[in-house]
Amino acid sequence: MKSIEDLGDLQGKRVVIRCDLNVPLDGDTITDDGRIRASLPTLNALREAGAKVVVLAHLGRPKGQVNPKYSLAPAAKRMAELLGVEVKLAEDVVGPSAQALVDGMSAGDVVMLENVRYEPGEESKDEAERQALAEKYAAFGDVFVSDGFGVVHRKQASVYDLAKKLPNAAGKLVKAEIDVLKQLTEEPARPYVVVLGGAKVADKLAVIDNLLKTADTLVIGGGMAYTFLKAKGYEVGTSLLDEEKVEVCKQYLEQATAAGKQILLPVDTVVSPAFPSGEGPFESTVIDSDKLPADQMGLDIGPKTAELFAEAVKGAKTVFWNGPMGVFEVADFSKGTKAVAQALTEVDGLSVVGGGDSAAAVRELGFSDDQFGHISTGGGASLEYLEGKTLPGLDVLG
Numbered sequence: 001m002k003s004i005e006d007l008g009d010l011q012g013k014r015v016v017i018r019c020d021l022n023v024p025l026d027g028d029t030i031t032d033d034g035r036i037r038a039s040l041p042t043l044n045a046l047r048e049a050g051a052k053v054v055v056l057a058h059l060g061r062p063k064g065q066v067n068p069k070y071s072l073a074p075a076a077k078r079m080a081e082l083l084g085v086e087v088k089l090a091e092d093v094v095g096p097s098a099q100a101l102v103d104g105m106s107a108g109d110v111v112m113l114e115n116v117r118y119e120p121g122e123e124s125k126d127e128a129e130r131q132a133l134a135e136k137y138a139a140f141g142d143v144f145v146s147d148g149f150g151v152v153h154r155k156q157a158s159v160y161d162l163a164k165k166l167p168n169a170a171g172k173l174v175k176a177e178i179d180v181l182k183q184l185t186e187e188p189a190r191p192y193v194v195v196l197g198g199a200k201v202a203d204k205l206a207v208i209d210n211l212l213k214t215a216d217t218l219v220i221g222g223g224m225a226y227t228f229l230k231a232k233g234y235e236v237g238t239s240l241l242d243e244e245k246v247e248v249c250k251q252y253l254e255q256a257t258a259a260g261k262q263i264l265l266p267v268d269t270v271v272s273p274a275f276p277s278g279e280g281p282f283e284s285t286v287i288d289s290d291k292l293p294a295d296q297m298g299l300d301i302g303p304k305t306a307e308l309f310a311e312a313v314k315g316a317k318t319v320f321w322n323g324p325m326g327v328f329e330v331a332d333f334s335k336g337t338k339a340v341a342q343a344l345t346e347v348d349g350l351s352v353v354g355g356g357d358s359a360a361a362v363r364e365l366g367f368s369d370d371q372f373g374h375i376s377t378g379g380g381a382s383l384e385y386l387e388g389k390t391l392p393g394l395d396v397l398g
């Protein structure tokens, strides 16, 4: 994997860079700008080298449709503030607006294209469709820099196919993330505990198979937990559930027992009649996990679980955590996430938090970055790296 220094003299060259600017938003206010800050070292280095910097990024999952809700406008504005230079945002991804802005660039300028996921080709399973879009991205640059670590697990046009079309290098963020995550794959100090939560249940259940081989204990909370609770034969009310994965979760539980590994699940749950929206206050009750009423939704781990999980975390020598334990954005459902975050700060060893919302959660709940060994910008990407999987966006570089 080359570094940006290996790309030769960048003075006046157009550098297309893939960043992960998938930041949490409340309306159009960014609630955590960590991923934008993490992109700055590479962007600054490119500008200092005299490059014309063309930023590609996604926000959310607009599924190939233009949708102003997923515009990169807030990210472009924040990037401009942090860089201290103008960041012009194109009105389209590869259309006339993008072309005009790229054509008008001078050395050191930064232009951002609109959300790459507005283009159906970006996430297409059809390689030819992705390639055709990647060709258009490539026409905007002389070289490509991959720095969106949070998205390197996706085989998508701006992450994977584009790298095949231009001389490429990994950015500073990608390099730095790998340096830390390597410590977790190469003989981690034990006990090694992995904590999983969040809402991307289908995506992240798949990593458990391999994590069961490397980690000593898996702690499962957040939206991930209910598919496991169902696999144990419990009813989960209206909680987040991936019905198709119940059988797989049963197998994971059996696999763990056979391998002498632990999977810790919530013993109690904070439930509410509906997903919280608006200002609140919200009704909430603590219920044992095997007694969830049919009309209630689990939105946080309960206090007994918080204690159980915190003990497991504190006893570890290596911990990786991805995915909040509950809907931490709402104070009533943030206690479990806070308890786990607190436990991570007390670990006598390496503690790593990964993921857009997970990083946002620890910061929003009052913790500072230096209380953890590392805060990774990658959630799914970090998990797949830890699994030992080949990540398309890394594999393609070099």
Ligand SMILES: Nc1ncnc2c1ncn2[C@@H]1O[C@H](COP(=O)(O)OP(=O)(O)OP(=O)(O)O)[C@@H](O)[C@H]1O
Pocket (backbone or CB within 6 Å): 150, 197, 198, 199, 200, 201, 221, 222, 223, 240, 298, 299, 300, 322, 323, 324, 325, 326, 327, 328, 329, 354, 355, 356, 357, 358, 359, 377, 378, 379, 380, 381
């Ligand atoms: N019990 C639950 N029910 C519904 N949503 C939940 C529950 N617990 C947590 N969440 C939601 O999960 C979301 C975060 O999940 P996600 O898997 O995206 O984590 P992440 O850290 O952002 O990782 P990545 O970077 O891979 O996206 C939060 O918005 C939170 O409200």
Ligand SMILES: O=C(O)[C@H](O)COP(=O)(O)O
Pocket (backbone or CB within 6 Å): 020, 022, 060, 061, 150, 151, 154, 355, 356, 378, 379, 380, 381
């Ligand atoms: O938030 C993330 O994990 C990355 O930005 C990737 O987003 P995705 O899961 O929608 O591909």
